[in-house]
Amino acid sequence: MPSLQEEAEEHLLVVDAEEDGGEPENGPAIKFKIRDLIKESDSGQLILNGVSVDIPKGKIVGIIGPSGSGKSTFLRSLNRLWEPPVGTVFLDGRDICDLDVLKLRRKVGMLFQLPALFEGTVADNVRYGPQLRGIKLSDEQVYKLLTLADLDPSFYHKGSSELSVGQAQRVALARTLANQPEVLLLDEPTSALDPISTQNIEDVFVKLKNNGGMTMVMVSHSIKQIQRIADIVFLLVDGSVVEILNPHKLEEAKHPMAKRFLQLSS
Numbered sequence: 001m002p003s004l005q006e007e008a009e010e011h012l013l014v015v016d017a018e019e020d021g022g023e024p025e026n027g028p029a030i031k032f033k034i035r036d037l038i039k040e041s042d043s044g045q046l047i048l049n050g051v052s053v054d055i056p057k058g059k060i061v062g063i064i065g066p067s068g069s070g071k072s073t074f075l076r077s078l079n080r081l082w083e084p085p086v087g088t089v090f091l092d093g094r095d096i097c098d099l100d101v102l103k104l105r106r107k108v109g110m111l112f113q114l115p116a117l118f119e120g121t122v123a124d125n126v127r128y129g130p131q132l133r134g135i136k137l138s139d140e141q142v143y144k145l146l147t148l149a150d151l152d153p154s155f156y157h158k159g160s161s162e163l164s165v166g167q168a169q170r171v172a173l174a175r176t177l178a179n180q181p182e183v184l185l186l187d188e189p190t191s192a193l194d195p196i197s198t199q200n201i202e203d204v205f206v207k208l209k210n211n212g213g214m215t216m217v218m219v220s221h222s223i224k225q226i227q228r229i230a231d232i233v234f235l236l237v238d239g240s241v242v243e244i245l246n247p248h249k250l251e252e253a254k255h256p257m258a259k260r261f262l263q264l265s266s
């Protein structure tokens, strides 16, 4: 008999397939192509300076770089939390500026450093996204999503204000997963968590990738975390991706700022 965890993972794939009328040709995850992404601040300073990269399907991409190098801005350009210029960010070949923004954000979910839950119960939070589309998740579906996010189903009735930060982050993850995203954008998702909660949530990310084929783009200040879970690393310095690295060979970075950053953070 499959465990609740296995059933929950299966649920993620089944719902994807149902909604899309079958599994996409190249697997369940989608791919970003970013070309010459530039952002200037109001004072004309470059925040992103011509970033051009591909985000591979079904992989975890780690984004590292010094403070202020443009990591969050880059991440936010991928689901239009910051509107990128037309013709710079493509999702499976389509300019994301041509896509319906709410549909885009359902496909490309985001988790922030600090979880912002709504008032009400854990179940209310998990049901929120589908409810906006007129879909009421059954109790069983909510239990499965909680399990997928490594939370015991008994959290169902808990009030969102009763949770620890680590638990709230996992509820935020379950709420995001309720939208059946194909990509997760993670902006320092464990920086407010203790080491055990961090490990639990990292395990969830790895399972979502391995069993659900999910693509993830994760900003992290922890080089060790990047080495634990990322498949590929983009190093941002002054708004540019200056190196694309193997997480297990970060010491091979050649850019002088990159070397300094890596030395100081290891």
Ligand SMILES: Nc1ncnc2c1ncn2[C@@H]1O[C@H](COP(=O)(O)OP(=O)(O)OP(=O)(O)O)[C@@H](O)[C@H]1O
Residues within 6 Å of the ligand: 041, 042, 047, 065, 066, 067, 068, 069, 070, 071, 072, 073, 074
């Ligand atoms: N709307 C804005 N207007 C002006 N400057 C901005 C705006 N948004 C970000 N910046 C500036 O752009 C630079 C990059 O910001 P961003 O938050 O993307 O960097 P980051 O690498 O994520 O930094 P951190 O690691 O500190 O979170 C910073 O210098 C920031 O102050």
